[in-house]
Amino acid sequence: VKNAAEAVTNADTPHGEITLATAFQHGMRVAIPGSRTRLDLPLMVSVRDNGGGIPEDIRPHLFEPFVTSKPSGNGLGLSLVAKIVGDHGGLIEVDSRPGRTEFRLHLPVVVDEEFDAP
Numbered sequence: 001v002k003n004a005a006e007a008v009t010n011a012d013t014p015h016g017e018i019t020l021a022t023a024f025q026h027g028m029r030v031a032i033p034g035s036r037t038r039l040d041l042p043l044m045v046s047v048r049d050n051g052g053g054i055p056e057d058i059r060p061h062l063f064e065p066f067v068t069s070k071p072s073g074n075g076l077g078l079s080l081v082a083k084i085v086g087d088h089g090g091l092i093e094v095d096s097r098p099g100r101t102e103f104r105l106h107l108p109v110v111v112d113e114e115f116d117a118p
Ligand SMILES: Nc1ncnc2c1ncn2[C@@H]1O[C@H](COP(=O)(O)OP(=O)(O)OP(=O)(O)O)[C@@H](O)[C@H]1O
Pocket: 003, 004, 007, 049, 051, 052, 053, 054, 055, 058, 062, 067, 068, 069, 070, 073, 074, 075, 076, 077, 078, 079, 101
């Protein structure tokens, strides 16, 4: 959200807009290449902005620490997000072009065995 806010606060984006969305995507499963395991990731959180998009040279290293295009950026935001989402067994989808950037976080739900027991 901080990145989205920074992306829309410049002269190139006179009508900045940030859209936050959440969803419960029942049956959202992700296959892991080379494995029969499927990740069950029904929780979705999306942050979308209409800023200039992620710079081309940043893209391959987007989630690495200290990668930044901002004069006073630390490049720590997304590496922290990736670490937290990864620790939860989730994943992040990124879709970015000039005027439309979206980060979608997919997360699992905790299955409470006690609660589920008949
Ligand atoms: N919504 C976005 N629109 C355009 N570029 C983005 C967006 N989010 C991230 N980026 C690009 O990815 C880079 C890395 O983002 P990250 O949040 O990790 O660090 P930062 O924002 O530069 O610094 P910090 O988060 O530590 O203040 C940014 O510098 C920017 O180039």
